[in-house]
Amino acid sequence: MTEKADIKYLLEPRTVAVIGASHSPDKIGYKLVENIISTGFAGSVYPINPQGGELLGKKVYSRISEVPDEIDLVCICIPAKTVLPAIKECALKSVKFLAVITSGFSEVGNIEEERKMVELARENGMRILGPNIFGIFSACARLNATFGPRDILPGNVAIITQSGALGIAMIGKTALERIGLSAMVSVGNKADIDESDLLEYLVKDKNTRIIMVYLEGVKDGQRFISALKLTAKKKPVVLIKSGRSKRGALAAASHTGSLAGADDIFDAIIRQCGVLRAENLGCAFNWIRFLAQAPLPQGENTAIITNGGGIGVMATDACEKYKVNLYDDLEGLRETFSKYTPAFGSLKNPVDLTGQAKASDYSSALNSALKNPDIHSTISLYCETAMFDYENLVPMIEQTQKDYLNQKKPLVFAVFGGAKTEQAISSLREKGIPVFPEVYDAVSCLGALYAHSRHLRAEEEFLEPYSIELNRIEQLIYEVRNDRRSFLLAHEAKKLAEIAGIPAPATLVARNLDQAIKFAEQIGYPVVMKIVSRDIIHKSDVGGVALNLLNRSEVIDAYEAILQNCRSIQPDAKIEGVEISEMLQPGVELIIGARKDKIFGPVMAFGSGGKYVEVIKDVSFRALPVGKKEMMAMIEETRAYTLLLGVRGEEKKDLDKVLEVMQRLSELIIRCPEISDIEVNPLVVYEYGKGAKALDIRVLLTNPEGGVK
Numbered sequence: 001m002t003e004k005a006d007i008k009y010l011l012e013p014r015t016v017a018v019i020g021a022s023h024s025p026d027k028i029g030y031k032l033v034e035n036i037i038s039t040g041f042a043g044s045v046y047p048i049n050p051q052g053g054e055l056l057g058k059k060v061y062s063r064i065s066e067v068p069d070e071i072d073l074v075c076i077c078i079p080a081k082t083v084l085p086a087i088k089e090c091a092l093k094s095v096k097f098l099a100v101i102t103s104g105f106s107e108v109g110n111i112e113e114e115r116k117m118v119e120l121a122r123e124n125g126m127r128i129l130g131p132n133i134f135g136i137f138s139a140c141a142r143l144n145a146t147f148g149p150r151d152i153l154p155g156n157v158a159i160i161t162q163s164g165a166l167g168i169a170m171i172g173k174t175a176l177e178r179i180g181l182s183a184m185v186s187v188g189n190k191a192d193i194d195e196s197d198l199l200e201y202l203v204k205d206k207n208t209r210i211i212m213v214y215l216e217g218v219k220d221g222q223r224f225i226s227a228l229k230l231t232a233k234k235k236p237v238v239l240i241k242s243g244r245s246k247r248g249a250l251a252a253a254s255h256t257g258s259l260a261g262a263d264d265i266f267d268a269i270i271r272q273c274g275v276l277r278a279e280n281l282g283c284a285f286n287w288i289r290f291l292a293q294a295p296l297p298q299g300e301n302t303a304i305i306t307n308g309g310g311i312g313v314m315a316t317d318a319c320e321k322y323k324v325n326l327y328d329d330l331e332g333l334r335e336t337f338s339k340y341t342p343a344f345g346s347l348k349n350p351v352d353l354t355g356q357a358k359a360s361d362y363s364s365a366l367n368s369a370l371k372n373p374d375i376h377s378t379i380s381l382y383c384e385t386a387m388f389d390y391e392n393l394v395p396m397i398e399q400t401q402k403d404y405l406n407q408k409k410p411l412v413f414a415v416f417g418g419a420k421t422e423q424a425i426s427s428l429r430e431k432g433i434p435v436f437p438e439v440y441d442a443v444s445c446l447g448a449l450y451a452h453s454r455h456l457r458a459e460e461e462f463l464e465p466y467s468i469e470l471n472r473i474e475q476l477i478y479e480v481r482n483d484r485r486s487f488l489l490a491h492e493a494k495k496l497a498e499i500a501g502i503p504a505p506a507t508l509v510a511r512n513l514d515q516a517i518k519f520a521e522q523i524g525y526p527v528v529m530k531i532v533s534r535d536i537i538h539k540s541d542v543g544g545v546a547l548n549l550l551n552r553s554e555v556i557d558a559y560e561a562i563l564q565n566c567r568s569i570q571p572d573a574k575i576e577g578v579e580i581s582e583m584l585q586p587g588v589e590l591i592i593g594a595r596k597d598k599i600f601g602p603v604m605a606f607g608s609g610g611k612y613v614e615v616i617k618d619v620s621f622r623a624l625p626v627g628k629k630e631m632m633a634m635i636e637e638t639r640a641y642t643l644l645l646g647v648r649g650e651e652k653k654d655l656d657k658v659l660e661v662m663q664r665l666s667e668l669i670i671r672c673p674e675i676s677d678i679e680v681n682p683l684v685v686y687e688y689g690k691g692a693k694a695l696d697i698r699v700l701l702t703n704p705e706g707g708v709k
């Protein structure tokens with residue numbers, strides 16, 4: 001394989017050729033040339049069409065080989081069956097990038113042709129965008145190589161879209177909303193170039209301040225995670241992903257897998273990367289409109305200034321929902337706002353200027369909040385009233401917005417009312433000033449800004465690894481493989497837990513009655529007995545389990561009963577012995593699982609455990625590795641956290657031990673390539689200092705070729 005071309009030449013090409021440049025104005029090949037020329041592309045444009053001649057003032061070459069120049073980007077818009085030969089010609093010309101507009105490849109099952117295209121391109125050091133795309137727009141190159149709208153407002157928002165139609169519609173929407181674009185790239189089938197390649201360029205692009213990604217699926221999840229982590233530490237990334245339904249849930253043999261809808265893992269991971277996930281297009285556009293210009297807040301205190309109590313309370317609710325913290329220093333609030341608030345108003349946050357407030361009252365209060373260094377952001381709410389000097393609404397918002405931008409303090413407006421207010425909203429939007437008719441939308445924008453700002457400040461944590469004797473684990477796995485199994489029997493899993501330092505109840509396997517009695521006395525009463533047989537999966541169903549055995553005579557009776565039950569119900573089962581283990585006292589039951597996800601690599605699940613896990617579905621996920629803070633956040637996201645804190649006068653449970661088990665499982669899945677899934681359910685957790693015990697452990701191995709199920 002030849003070295004890959006630098007992605008810079010896709011977005012900043014010096015020369016562009018269009019294969020399929022048509023003379024018919026209603027064809028895509030014409031539209032593309034027209035768009036490229038009309039945007040004022042500074043480089044050279046070479047239309048290619050066998051008929052030759054001239055198109056829109058440019059000489060048309062009949063073949064790419066005739067172009068007397070090096071070509072950075074070739075846009076291909078000819079029928080699918082003719083694309084591969086055209087790419088062969090591009091290879092001879094040492095083209096760098098191919099944007100294949102043409103449809104009719106993997107999206108309609110024509111996978112082989114698409115594979116050949118990529119293979120050919122890679123062999124010749126070329127890279128492919130698409131196929132099945134509407135093209136690419138790059139503001140810094142003044143390049144509109146799309147068959148979408150001609151006039152695209154340049155700006156600082158970059159959009160990557162997997163959907164073509166949605167992408168073209170987004171161009172229209174951004175123009176309407178006065179959102180300027182730095183780039184718009186349609187990735188289509190993502191046969192070669194995908195969102196990760198583009199993020200790697202956009203994170204460094206000085207013209208791009210914020211990135212929006214519309215996704216339907218991810219092929220290389222681990223690379224995507226790295227690209228997102230890197231980008232979100234520098235710029236806000238707003239992501240919309242369709243397909244939240246459970247249909248695509250990852251197939252898995254363990255609870256950890258089946259607990260996770262495809263979207264649950266995706267959602268947890270992208271949030272962990274610091275990505276702002278928008279529920280829908282409306283929300284995404286609100287956020288990008290606001291984030292494209294908002295300065296970062298210097299602290300967590302927000303003031304709400306309103307002329308109506310109701311709207312103020314709604315904003316307070318929204319602040320809680322979107323994790324925006326209200327400034328609550330009563331003295332500071334009084335000092336800042338008392339001059340501008342009538343006696344019957346409110347100086348608590350929300351600050352209520354009352355229904356008689358005029359534009360000048362807003363200006364004064366907003367300016368006072370701007371000057372107070374303890375207030376780090378402001379939400380301003382306006383309800384239309386007959387008392388307000390309407391003609392001053394737009395100028396007041398415009399001026400205060402300018403002042404806040406100059407002082408680098410975030411400000412967001414929500415204005416609500418009739419026709420006059422709607423007119424104000426349109427006129428402000430035309431000027432590129434974000435104002436929202438809905439309070440929740442305004443607050444959600446500020447929430448997104450805070451989420452991004454907190455992510456920027458969050459420090460990465462590195463954990464000192466535990467020392468685990470990996471060679472003993474390898475030996476154990478070797479024996480399991482020799483037995484032609486890809487799962488560990490219960491006593492093997494317990495052995496693995498012991499090697500890995502995961503506390504489990506003391507367990508011994510008895511081969512006869514004398515051993516059963518001896519082991520029970522060694523472990524100490526009460527004990528539990530379970531049949532050991534690889535042929536018996538549901539042990540309780542065949543009478544293979546006896547709990548809470550208090551003495552020698554109960555052990556003797558239970559041993560004989562278990563063997564008799566199993567032999568009569570499942571006579572063919574090969575019985576390897578009877579497991580004797582410590583009977584655990586009740587505690588909080590958790591599930592902790594780690595697995596290698598096919599798309600995202602090692603991931604961890606944490607939640608409420610026990611036999612009803614799949615019904616309760618109280619679980620959180622993360623991609624591994626994670627630090628202690630992130631593990632703690634996983635715990636706090638679940639209802640199990642409340643139980644761990646102790647309810648109804650119970651003592652707090654041993655959270656340190658829980659974190660330790662999480663870390664040890666995480667290390668096992670990362671450091672043991674042959675383990676695909678490891679799950680403890682339940683981990684029974686006791687009071688602080690009394691630790692936790694893994695009652696049941698399931699370990700699955702990767703398939704022998706090294707793949708993950």
Ligand code: ACO
Nearest residue numbers: 020022023028048049077078079102103132133134164165
């Ligand atoms: N080199 C140069 N020019 C060529 C070649 C070649 N090898 N072969 C054909 N041409 C010329 C043709 O002569 C024609 O020019 P003319 O009109 O001057 O005669 C031009 O290229 C186009 O070829 P046509 O056969 O007329 O193809 P047409 O324009 O009808 O369709 C297209 C080509 C647009 C690529 C079509 O096959 C296609 O895939 N359409 C879908 C595109 C699409 O929707 N992409 C996804 C976008 S995202 C979304 O959903 C919005």
